Amino acid sequence: MEHDQTRKRTAISEAPAPVVPITLRGISDPVGLALFKITYGLYIVTSRLGERLNGQCCNTLFQITENPRRIAIGINKKNLTYEYITKSGVFATTVLGTDGHPLVGRFGYRSGREIDKFAGLSYLLAEHTGCPVVLPGIAFIECRVRPEMTVDAGTHSLFVADVLGAGILHDGEPLTYAYYRATKSLVPQTYKG
Numbered sequence: 001m002e003h004d005q006t007r008k009r010t011a012i013s014e015a016p017a018p019v020v021p022i023t024l025r026g027i028s029d030p031v032g033l034a035l036f037k038i039t040y041g042l043y044i045v046t047s048r049l050g051e052r053l054n055g056q057c058c059n060t061l062f063q064i065t066e067n068p069r070r071i072a073i074g075i076n077k078k079n080l081t082y083e084y085i086t087k088s089g090v091f092a093t094t095v096l097g098t099d100g101h102p103l104v105g106r107f108g109y110r111s112g113r114e115i116d117k118f119a120g121l122s123y124l125l126a127e128h129t130g131c132p133v134v135l136p137g138i139a140f141i142e143c144r145v146r147p148e149m150t151v152d153a154g155t156h157s158l159f160v161a162d163v164l165g166a167g168i169l170h171d172g173e174p175l176t177y178a179y180y181r182a183t184k185s186l187v188p189q190t191y192k193g
Ligand SMILES: Cc1cc2nc3c(=O)[nH]c(=O)nc-3n(C[C@H](O)[C@H](O)[C@H](O)COP(=O)(O)O)c2cc1C
Pocket: 042, 054, 055, 056, 057, 058, 059, 060, 061, 074, 075, 076, 078, 079, 080, 081, 082, 104, 107, 108, 109, 110, 111, 112, 113, 156
């Protein structure tokens, strides 16, 4: 009998710790906190309308199929970049490296309706679309939107697009949203709109 009880206690102590909902620890927005645990990279998505160039910071970008190669981006309908992508049907994206904070600041907080985000900036024009690729970045991808695959997601549209061309700009680690959040206070904010 004694022996049995010892075995029972051991079994209980080896059981996995119960999951404690975060709400019980006094954190009020568990859904928001959980969503922040989704991993993202950071990108500058650009487009053009004739000679006019614009771009924005974007975290909602991912490869969706390998054959054919397609990526998807989530873009707010109020953004000037949304207007340019919708009208031109093309965009390019620069994959930011861990030195990309100044470009997030330049492209992510103000609209091209107020400022020329390309003034004084180094950039290339991508071969197939003529969309700007901002420097410094670690890679670029240029794309044509498949309009029949665009999804209206309310405030944003999800554009699915064929990859027309891409290349490496220089070696480096991609900038993740988590790394950006953890380090942005360490980088001088002089660049920010
Ligand atoms: C870190 C970061 C990530 C962002 N991700 C997105 C995104 O995925 N989609 C989007 O529509 N806007 C995103 N934004 C907001 C746009 O970059 C911002 O509204 C920009 O000013 C729009 O510029 P535009 O009007 O010149 O196109 C992000 C901003 C930051 C700072």
